[in-house]
Amino acid sequence: MTTKTIAGQEHRFRAFQISERDLALLAALAGFARERLPSLLPQLHEQFAPWPEIAKALSQPQVHERRLAHWIRLASGDFGEGFTESARSLATAFHEHGVPIYAxxxxxxxxxxxxxxELxxxxxxLTSLSGRWRRTRLDTGIATRAALSKAAQFDLELLLETYALVEQDRRDATRRQIEAFEGTVRDVVSAVGSGAVKVESLxxxxxxxxxxxxxxxxxxxxxxxxxxxNVSNVAAPRxxxxxxxxxxxxxxxSNASSPSSARSAGSPRSSPPASTSSGLRRRRSPAARIRPRWARRRMPMRSAS
Known part of the structure; x- marks a missing residue:
C-alpha cells in the first residue's frame, strides 16, 4: 500500500471545472462507448507504429482489456466508485509491460x-451546424466536446499520479528485496566467518x-x-x-703344537699320555679331523711333530 494519498474526486472536478451538466452529457454517451469502443481501440493500434514499445504493450490481451474497460467508464462519465481502482489497474498494466509514462x-x-x-x-x-435552426445542436456538440476533453484531462492526471505511485511501490518492493538479500548475504558472511574461526581454532x-x-x-x-x-653395556662384558x-x-x-712340546713328548711312535696335570685336552691333527669316526677308532692318533 502506498503512503501517498490521491486527491479526492471533488478536488479534481473543481480543478478541471467538471460540472453536473458535463457529467450528464457524458452519461448520454454510455451506449455509444459500450458499442463502438471495443472495435475502435484495436483500429487505432496502427497509429502507435512510431512508438513500438506502446504498440507492443497495447497488443497484449491483459493491457487491452483493462484499457477498454477504463475508456468505457471515462467516455460514459462513470467517475464514481471503482474509477480510481480502474485507473490504478491500467497504470499497473502499463508499468508491468514496460510502457513509459509519456505513452x-x-x-x-x-x-x-x-x-x-466518431461523434x-x-x-x-461543428462549423457546418451554423445557422439559427441548428443553434441548439451546435451548443450541445460544443458542450459535449468540452466535457469529453475535461474528462480526458481529468483521467490523464489521475493516470499519471497513479503511475507514479505504482513506480514508487515497485521501487519500495525492490528496495525491500535488496535489503533482504543484503541481510541474507551478511548472515552468510557471518556464518562463513564464524566457520573460518572454528576451522582456525581446530x-x-x-x-x-x-x-x-x-x-x-x-x-x-x-x-x-x-x-x-643399556643392553649393549650389559652384553659387552659377556x-x-x-x-x-x-x-x-x-x-x-698354539703351545701344544710348538716343537718344544713335541720333543718333551718323546718319540713320535709313543702314545701321548691320556691326561696332563694341567688338564689340557689333547690336540688333534688336521688329518684326524677329516677322518671318519670308524678310522679314528682303529688308528691311533699321532702327536704333532
Whole structure:
C-alpha cells in the first residue's frame, strides 16, 4: 500500500471545472462507448507504429482489456466508485509491460481525437451546424466536446499520479528485496566467518596435538636408544669374557703344537699320555679331523711333530 494519498474526486472536478451538466452529457454517451469502443481501440493500434514499445504493450490481451474497460467508464462519465481502482489497474498494466509514462499522454491524445471524430464533434462538422435552426445542436456538440476533453484531462492526471505511485511501490518492493538479500548475504558472511574461526581454532588444536605427538615420539625414540645402549653395556662384558676364553684356547693350542712340546713328548711312535696335570685336552691333527669316526677308532692318533 502506498503512503501517498490521491486527491479526492471533488478536488479534481473543481480543478478541471467538471460540472453536473458535463457529467450528464457524458452519461448520454454510455451506449455509444459500450458499442463502438471495443472495435475502435484495436483500429487505432496502427497509429502507435512510431512508438513500438506502446504498440507492443497495447497488443497484449491483459493491457487491452483493462484499457477498454477504463475508456468505457471515462467516455460514459462513470467517475464514481471503482474509477480510481480502474485507473490504478491500467497504470499497473502499463508499468508491468514496460510502457513509459509519456505513452499515457500519447494514448489519451489519439483516443480522444478518435472519439471526437466518431461523434461528429470535430471542428469541420461543428462549423457546418451554423445557422439559427441548428443553434441548439451546435451548443450541445460544443458542450459535449468540452466535457469529453475535461474528462480526458481529468483521467490523464489521475493516470499519471497513479503511475507514479505504482513506480514508487515497485521501487519500495525492490528496495525491500535488496535489503533482504543484503541481510541474507551478511548472515552468510557471518556464518562463513564464524566457520573460518572454528576451522582456525581446530587447526590450532590439531597443530598442538601434532606437536605433542611429535614430542612423545621423540621421547619414545630417546627411550629406545637408551634401552639399546643399556643392553649393549650389559652384553659387552659377556662378549669380552667369551673373547678372552677363545684367546686362551687358541694360546693353549698354539703351545701344544710348538716343537718344544713335541720333543718333551718323546718319540713320535709313543702314545701321548691320556691326561696332563694341567688338564689340557689333547690336540688333534688336521688329518684326524677329516677322518671318519670308524678310522679314528682303529688308528691311533699321532702327536704333532
Amino acid at each position: 499515457v499522454v500519447i494514448c489519451h491524445g489519439i483516443v480522444v481525437n478518435a472519439l471526437i471524430a 461528429g464533434l470535430d471542428q469541420r462538422r 587447526a590450532a588444536t590439531m597443530e598442538a596435538v601434532v606437536g605433542e605427538t611429535s614430542a612423545q615420539a621423540f621421547k619414545a625414540v630417546r627411550t629406545a636408544d637408551d634401552a639399546s645402549s 662378549r669380552c669374557r667369551r673373547c678372552r676364553r677363545r684367546l686362551a684356547r687358541r694360546s693353549r693350542r
